[in-house]
Amino acid sequence: MTTPSPRTTPRSGPLAGLVVADFSRVLAGPYSTQLMADLGADVIKVESPRGDETRDWAPPERDGVSTYFLGINRNKRDVVLDFGDEADRELAHELAARADIVIENFRPGGLTKFGLDYDSVAALNPAVIYASISGFGSKGGAALPGYDLIVQAASGLMSLTGEPDGPAYRSGVSVFDIMTGMQATIGILAALNHRNNTGEGQHVEVNLLSTALSAMANHSSTFVAGGQVPFRMGNAHPSLFPYEPLAASDGEIVIVAANDAQFVKLATALGLAHLADDARFAKTELRNRNREELRPLLLEALATATVAEWFETLTRAGVACGPINTIDGGVALAESLGLEPVVLVGDGDNAVPMIRNPIDFSLTPPAYRSAPPALGADDTEIKDWLRS
Incomplete structure (x- = not known):
């Protein structure tokens, strides 16, 4: 056979x-x-x-x-x-x-x-x-x-x-x-x-x-469509602000305000609601151009609480944000969200813990x-x- x-x-x-x-x-x-x-x-x-x-x-x-x-x-x-x-x-x-x-x-x-x-x-x-x-x-x-x-x-x-x-x-x-x-x-x-x-x-x-x-994608397009060569900006984004880690009282938290509505939520949650009407910061392009004026105002407010406290406060306010985890923290976050990131593959003592396939059907x-x-x-x- x-x-x-x-x-x-x-x-x-x-x-x-x-x-x-x-x-x-x-x-x-x-x-x-x-x-x-x-x-x-x-x-x-x-x-x-x-x-x-x-x-x-x-x-x-x-x-x-x-x-x-x-x-x-x-x-x-x-x-x-x-x-x-x-x-x-x-x-x-x-x-x-x-x-x-x-x-x-x-x-x-x-x-x-x-x-x-x-x-x-x-x-x-x-x-x-x-x-x-x-x-x-x-x-x-x-x-x-x-x-x-x-x-x-x-x-x-x-x-x-x-x-x-x-x-x-x-x-x-x-x-x-x-x-x-x-x-x-x-x-x-x-x-x-x-x-x-x-x-x-x-x-x-x-x-x-x-x-x-x-x-x-956008960096390649900056050159081939815009004729400009992108350059290093650390953790900053060339077209958005804030879109980077910012310091709280005990570490850094990543904060994203990718449009005007998101910035209103952020400014309000930080107790800086007036900034949403400030002529320097009211639009995405303006916040990008005037980031060096806006950054210290955000940092002053963020310094009043910890990363964990701001993560809770900003998330509750609908602001996109996140702590800077090591990989164990990333796995723990996925577990807390019910994503079940780890699967045991194989039988008995030979089973290997692995990250699951990211696609659901x-x-x-x-x-x-x-x-x-x-x-x-x-x-x-x-x-x-x-x-x-």
């Missing part, structure tokens, strides 16, 4: 029945495939004998496994294939031929010598949706290494991050890796819809630099079937299926 095809493995979710051959590693690709796995796709993670390098990116770790790896690889099955070995390479070809989706983030052209590039796979599987993730695209930037930090620097993001008179800073998160993983998922889902209508597979390409320029919710797999955890099952 042969092992059943993963296509027939019972699963739930809007992507149930789809098989994903995951030839990606590190962050952007694995984040994309975890999203699809949560939604029911059967994701088969293919690793070299050395394994995904993030398995070793520690500390921190949990039970000897990098928490980096754990955070982006749940709900997947795992097989080790050495593309340099002929027998393993043939199994990789067979997997690509049977998959609905193939996703990879090798340097452009890196899979050609193994016969696993788009053209080769499409010849075996014309209906395949094949997604490629790179740092700088497959044209002039094909040879450039695609690390998130390099793209943060080269795209201009770091020039926007930090104090005006200080050094440029990277984001505290590999923001363009994550965003590019999301863009890959959007592209794959759009291509699946096209295939459902036409039967045609296609090649989906995303890269970190294009994602970065798109994601910097009324009929087909995400499922948390299995903890991130050990290297080669499903070798026998997957290889037997591919040979059958």
